[in-house]
Amino acid sequence: MQTFDYKKQILEPIKSLRGAPKEEMYVPGHRTCAGCGPALNYRLVAKAAGKDTIFIGPTGCMYVANSSYLCTPYAVSWIHSQITNGGAVASGIEAAYKALMRRGKYNGSFPNVIVMAGDGGSVDIGLQAMSGLMYRGHDVLFICYDNESYANTGIQTSPTTPYGANTTFTPPGKAIPEGKTLFPKDPPRLVIGGHPAVKYVATTCVAYPLDLMNKVRKALNVDGPTFLHMLTPCPKGWKFDEKLTLEMGRLAVETGMWSLYEWENGEYKYSHLPKKYKPVSEYMQFQGRFTHLKEEHIAKMQAFVDEKIQRIKAIAVEASIPTPKAKA
């Protein structure tokens, strides 16, 4: 992308939860499930992003359940996109604002352009458009809110559904006792490994709201495409008691099923690393999507997580092609 000196707000770090902005940019009036992780996540993201924001909402729970029957909870501008093209629509909006500002037709500062895509709309059916946006280097924050299924259509498997999870398309039975045999894609590494224009990628979890909001602000401050992989537990899809959403988020981090990190300048920086990891069974025991698993399947999951934990220390994923420095 050509460099252009366009006015952009710089969002300050939030020092404490009490110090977080009081104003809600995601207000009551949506029809999400009780305990919905993605809805809480949306509220935190919108709060961190503030007024000067445009959301793109690919089809999914955060579209259908949020905007059912013409009522929406968005206090900022928002547009629906197809589940396939969140990246494309955001690219167009970003390019349009840049064109308007270059021609002196828009006096405000460059707005936050944020895609709020589910795991399907990010790395499955939405992958093509997302990758295109990352490749072309648009100044857009692409969020993958991960509830680990195509939840809106009744919980179908997606590429981030964990091994062994029961979904309507991976039901356990005699032939396939674990239900899901495939291990998931790794969205952040997919973005990092293949897109030289991307400067900042991070993972978050709704159970760590301060960490989450600051990563949103940091990503928005970057000039260029950024990606957040955000864990958003889903009581309906994962089949746990709706009051345990945050508990599931915490256990995901404490067992190593989910890691909190930032990637920038080729470096991985981890936070909230457990001193001693809890066994994955402590996470899986609360979730009905795993109750059919036998010891051997849980052991397989534990081995997968153990390997991930080993890799964390030794990580050195190289950027695929170094990006030439922009002329000053």
Added chain:
Amino acid sequence: MAIADRTLDPPGDFGSEHTDAMSARDQGWLMGWASTPQEIFDNTLINYRVGEDPRVMLPQFVCQDGYFLSHISDRVILPELSQVREFLPPFKAPHPLSPLCPVSHGPQIRPDQGAPMDAQRAMTFLEVPKVIEGAIDDFNRIFGRQYDPYLDKYKMDDAEIAFFIQGAHANTCKSAINHLRNQGVKAGMVRPRWIRPWPTLQIAEAFSKVKAVGCVETSTSYGGAMQGGNLIHEVRASLYDLNNRPLVTSFMAGLGGDVVLFEDFYYMAKILSQMVKDKKTHQHVYWIGFEEE
């Protein structure tokens, strides 16, 4: 290809509308709507039989109303495997991709090579009706149904006004016709089981004695000739050569997945009856539910 139709975005709408599949009807596939789950099942077998016939070799759209048929349960008689084996010959792909006999599928062509291919496809479609007739004969015999090859005709023998309607709302239409008949209205219904190939002669014949035809459109053709849906264009074309052409209008109903009520059909019948009285088509399209009654 099994298609449960759905209203097109934007914005998101889970309801049934035929527009999505209808917009593909020029692609050269066999195509038709079922009106019951039983018919969806039967049409699937029939389409394999017709589509894979060596005289045809065309892909098939087996369509049903999303939600109304795809997501609502109804009784279906499942056949015995032996019946299916009798109806469906084993499939032998004429030119399989095989190391044993190398073939190329789909090399690039010049524009002047394109026209003959299109002509070939058009010629193939002329073969389809007789294959359909043979298939339906066998299907009815083997499975004990009574399908007409092309049209589901309801109380058409002495009908003065008639509905032309495809898909699930035809069931409501039939019940509405029963009520209308009790009121002394000579109403009937023609439901196409295929829209590709379009049964031109059969439709002309079915409507030849009718005074007014109402096409119930559960799809849109914005900016189209009749400013409503798609069916009216081909129905009117089918009737054009008749010596005594019936009056033809259309009714936009069931769009977006909206339910079509008995009252809607009674209203449509009233309009058709008025057309007969006035010997005139006043409007080519009526938006049901939007107009003052």
